[in-house]
Amino acid sequence: MANNSQINLNLTQYLEVEKIGLGAFFPIMGFMNETEFKSVVNEFCLPSGDIFTLPIVLDVDEKLANEIDIGSTVELLYMGSVVAHLIPNDFYNCDRSLVAKAIFGTDDPNHPGVKHFISLKPVFVGGLVKLLKRIDTGIWHDKLTPADTKNIFRENKWRRMVGFQTRNVPHRAHEYLQKIALEFADGLFIQPLIGQRRSGDFTPEAILTGYETLINGFFPKDRVILGTLSTFMRFAGPREAIFHAIIRRNYGCTHFIVGRDHAGVGGWYGEYDAHRLANKFEGKLGITILCLSGPYFCEICDSLVTEKTCPHSGTDAVKLINGSDMRQILGDGSFPNPKLMRHEVIESLNNIKLFMDE
Numbered sequence: 001m002a003n004n005s006q007i008n009l010n011l012t013q014y015l016e017v018e019k020i021g022l023g024a025f026f027p028i029m030g031f032m033n034e035t036e037f038k039s040v041v042n043e044f045c046l047p048s049g050d051i052f053t054l055p056i057v058l059d060v061d062e063k064l065a066n067e068i069d070i071g072s073t074v075e076l077l078y079m080g081s082v083v084a085h086l087i088p089n090d091f092y093n094c095d096r097s098l099v100a101k102a103i104f105g106t107d108d109p110n111h112p113g114v115k116h117f118i119s120l121k122p123v124f125v126g127g128l129v130k131l132l133k134r135i136d137t138g139i140w141h142d143k144l145t146p147a148d149t150k151n152i153f154r155e156n157k158w159r160r161m162v163g164f165q166t167r168n169v170p171h172r173a174h175e176y177l178q179k180i181a182l183e184f185a186d187g188l189f190i191q192p193l194i195g196q197r198r199s200g201d202f203t204p205e206a207i208l209t210g211y212e213t214l215i216n217g218f219f220p221k222d223r224v225i226l227g228t229l230s231t232f233m234r235f236a237g238p239r240e241a242i243f244h245a246i247i248r249r250n251y252g253c254t255h256f257i258v259g260r261d262h263a264g265v266g267g268w269y270g271e272y273d274a275h276r277l278a279n280k281f282e283g284k285l286g287i288t289i290l291c292l293s294g295p296y297f298c299e300i301c302d303s304l305v306t307e308k309t310c311p312h313s314g315t316d317a318v319k320l321i322n323g324s325d326m327r328q329i330l331g332d333g334s335f336p337n338p339k340l341m342r343h344e345v346i347e348s349l350n351n352i353k354l355f356m357d358e
Contacts, residue, residue: 005068005072005073005074005075006074006075006076006077007058007060007064007068007074007075007076007077007086007125008077008078009076009077009078009083011078011195012195012232013058013059013078014076014078014083014135015195015230015231015232016031016056016058016231017076017078017083017084017129017131018083018131018134018135018230019230019231019247020056020129020131021084021129021130021131022131022145022146022147023145023146023147023250024145024146024229024231024247024250024251025056025246025247025250026146026250027046027048027050027052028046028052028056029128029129030086030087030126030127030128030129031056031057031058031086031124031125031126031127031129032055032056032057032124032126033089033090033092033126033127034090034092034124034126035047035090036126037055037057037092037094037124037126040052040053040054040055041055041094041099041102041103042102044239044242044281051242051246051281051284051285052243052246053236053239053240053242053243053246054103054234054236054239054240054243055099055103057120057124057126058086058124058125058126059120059121059122059123059124059125060121060123060124060125061121061122061123062122062123064123065091065123065125068088068091068125069088070088070089070090070091071087071088071089072087072088073085073086073087074086074087074088074127076129078135079135081133081135082132082133083131083132083133083134083135084129084130084131084132084133085129085130085132086125086127086128086129086130087127087128088125088126088127089126089127089128090124090125090126090127091123091124091125091126092123092124092126093122093123093124094124096117096118096120097118099117100113100114100117100118103117103236103239104117104235104236104237104268105237105268105269106268110266111235111265111266111268112233112235112265113233113234113235113236113265116232116234137194137230139194139204139205139208139228141208141226141227141228142194142227142228142230144225144227144228146250146251146252149189149225149227149251149252150251150252152225153187153252156186156187156222157186158185158186158187159186159254160184160185160186160187160254160255161185161186161187161188161189161252161253161254161255162178162181162182162185162187162188162189162253162254162255162256162257162290163189163191163245163248163251163253163255163256163257163287164177164178164181164188164189164190164191164256164257165191165192165193165229165244165248165256165257165262165263166190166191166192166193166207166323167192167193167194167201167202167207167233167323168202168207168323168326168327169202169206169207169210169323169326169330169341169345169349169354170207170210170211170214170341170342170345171321171322171323171326171336171340171341171345172295172297172304172321172339172340172341172342173259173294173295173296173304173321173322173340175214175218175342176295176304177257177259177292177295178190178219178257179219180292181255181257181290182219182220182223182224185254185255186223187223187224187225188219188223188224188225189224189225189227189248189251189252189253190211190215190224190225190226190227191226191227191228191229191248191251192204192207192208192211192228192229193228193229193230193231193233194207194208194228194229194230195229195230195231195232195233199355199356199357200327200331200355200356201327201355201356202323202327202354202355202356203352203353203354203355203356204228205352205353206349206352206353206354206355208226208228209348209349209352210345210348210349211226212226212348213342213344213345213348214342214344214345217342217344218342218344227251229247231247233263234263235263235264235265235268236263237261237262237263237264237265237268237269237273237274238262238263238269238273238274238276238277238278239277240262240263241258241262241263241274241277241278241289242274242277242278242281242285242289244256244258244262244263245258245278245285245287245289246285246287248287249285249286249287253287254287254288255287255288255289255290256287256288256289256290257289257290257292258274258275258278258289258290258291258292259292259293259294260272260293260294260322261274261294262274271294272291272293274291275291278291279291292306293306293307293308294306294320294322295321296310296318296319296320296321297318297319297321297337297339297340298310298312298317298318298319299317299318299319300312300315300317301317304339319337319339319340321340321341325340326340326341327355330346330349330354331354331355
């Protein structure tokens with residue numbers, strides 16, 4: 001096959017190919033063409049009417065785009081191996097600033113999602129994808145595919161399965177939400193996102209070690225499945241919350257937790273903007289979104305609570321719990337208050353690299 005029928009993928013692109021091929025992005029069967037792209041950006045759905053909130057695109061340079069024929073079979077390579085075939089059906093571009101505003105609510109390049117989007121190569125290639133081979137990431141949890149988790153849920157005879165998205169070492173606020181879910185669900189699927197990440201984010205090893213410790217010590221192990229989602233954070237706030245819910249539906253979950261500032265970054269979104277968008281799509285996603293308030297520790301109540309159950313919100317008695325604070329505390333070599341993060345989790349992270357490099 002000639003070189004002009006090959007595209008070399010970077011890690012982010014490869015992970016998109018893999019998720020398309022495994023059905024994690026269903027009903028997406030390939031990279032979006034221009035019609036699909038515009039519909040998702042402007043209407044929050046595909047031309048078919050299926051709700052989908054973020055574009056899935058393959059970017060290439062203009063020279064390569066000019067060498068590829070519509071309808072040809074293109075080999076997609078990653079790390080020297082042919083991992084998939086692409087049948088191109090469209091080549092297009094867009095006004096990056098305008099689209100960024102629609103997706104992220106801003107075109108400010110200081111926003112990490114905007115920065116990534118506007119840095120993409122100038123041409124998007126649409127077309128069906130056939131996955132041929134997966135590359136081993138070295139993390140066993142990543143081997144759980146949508147087909148695998150559906151089989152596990154079926155074998156366990158679970159009818160209600162709650163999905164949980166995270167990109168942090170577990171803290172007590174997340175544990176609180178997860179245990180609320182287990183009060184009514186048959187099973188809990190904790191699926192940390194471990195794809196390409198930013199400098200300063202927790203490493204996959206730290207996240208998974210922390211969760212293994214938490215599950216083994218403080219959860220009924222026969223009711224919790226730990227997996228991973230190897231895709232990149234888009235930091236698209238409310239749109240990404242819906243996108244994450246769609247993915248967990250495709251893994252077999254019936255419910256999905258959306259808490260405070262889901263997929264947010266740096267104060268770009270309101271704390272519960274994702275709840276408001278989720279309410280617009282209620283009954284249309286094939287999965288029920290559980291819009292839960294963000295827990296905190298109240299010294300007066302002496303427990304984990306939310307603004308719905310505690311009258312002391314906004315006072316000095318409130319100790320907020322979030323991933324950013326936990327990263328800063330651990331990064332400074334300090335130990336978080338055990339009421340905010342379990343000491344067993346902290347101790348399990350000894351001798352493990354905590355943070356991603358530049």
